[in-house]
Amino acid sequence: MHNVVFVLGPPGSGKGTICAKIQENLGYVHLSAGDLLRAERQREGSEFGALIEQHIRNGSIVPVEITCALLENAMNNSGDAKGFLVDGFPRNEDNLQGWNKQMTGKALVQFVLFLSCPVPICIQRCLNRGQGRTDDNEESLKKRVETYNHQTFPIIEHFEKNGLVREVKSERSVEEIYADVVEVFNQTAKV
Ligand SMILES: Nc1ncnc2c1ncn2[C@@H]1O[C@H](COP(=O)(O)OP(=O)(O)O)[C@@H](O)[C@H]1O
Ligand SMILES: Nc1ccn([C@H]2C[C@H](O)[C@@H](COP(=O)(O)OP(=O)(O)O)O2)c(=O)n1
Numbered sequence: 001m002h003n004v005v006f007v008l009g010p011p012g013s014g015k016g017t018i019c020a021k022i023q024e025n026l027g028y029v030h031l032s033a034g035d036l037l038r039a040e041r042q043r044e045g046s047e048f049g050a051l052i053e054q055h056i057r058n059g060s061i062v063p064v065e066i067t068c069a070l071l072e073n074a075m076n077n078s079g080d081a082k083g084f085l086v087d088g089f090p091r092n093e094d095n096l097q098g099w100n101k102q103m104t105g106k107a108l109v110q111f112v113l114f115l116s117c118p119v120p121i122c123i124q125r126c127l128n129r130g131q132g133r134t135d136d137n138e139e140s141l142k143k144r145v146e147t148y149n150h151q152t153f154p155i156i157e158h159f160e161k162n163g164l165v166r167e168v169k170s171e172r173s174v175e176e177i178y179a180d181v182v183e184v185f186n187q188t189a190k191v
């Protein structure tokens with residue numbers, strides 16, 4: 001059984017940055033759904049490359065069959081880990097249902113780390129990210145924020161009703177955020 005912490009928040013809220021620090025210090029393995037999709041998009045012979053690029057540019061969500069298979073493969077191939085930080089997933093109802101169908105009995109969701117941050121700050125961070133991403137432009141970001149507000153936030157609310165959400169405000173320095181994140185892990189994941 002894989003231990004899993006879902007990490008959610010608007011684009012640019014700092015999910016990847018904080019996950020890297022958790023992985024470095026707390027023994028969880030970081031799996032970014034977006035990174036896995038970008039790698040699959042680049043993989044020679046992938047039948048999904050064009051579809052993935054279309055969704056990424058458009059700020060819409062790739063069908064769960066593709067994303068969940070990438071996540072499950074990565075978990076199975078990463079050897080012994082205390083748990084996995086599943087970053088940027090589940091992002092909509094399709095993601096959530098597909099995960100439940102595919103992973104029930106194989107993964108235990110310990111909690112959901114929710115990095116909350118005002119959207120204008122998140123947008124500015126993405127525009128300054130400097131990773132050459134095809135979706136860090138004003139037009140794609142507008143759509144990504146819309147997708148977050150209409151599709152992802154309701155998923156966070158769903159987990160909130162189940163008592164699984166641990167919110168950490170991320171309009172602060174990485175050090176301040178990370179200190180609160182460690183508290184959350186100490187309280188809930190028995191690090
Ligand atoms: N607490 C923070 N304060 C200022 N900038 C940040 C902070 N956390 C991350 N960043 C920067 O903001 C951008 C987006 O961060 P990232 O971790 O990629 O977010 P996400 O994965 O949620 O999109 C990156 O350029 C990153 O260096
Ligand atoms: N579960 C997911 C995660 C990401 N994607 C696609 C659509 C998203 O806009 C892009 C980028 O996701 P990513 O998590 O890397 O983006 P942010 O880190 O939030 O800025 O990938 C997806 O279709 N399904």
Ligand SMILES: [Mg+2]
Pocket residue numbers: 015016032034088
């Ligand atoms: Mg990210």
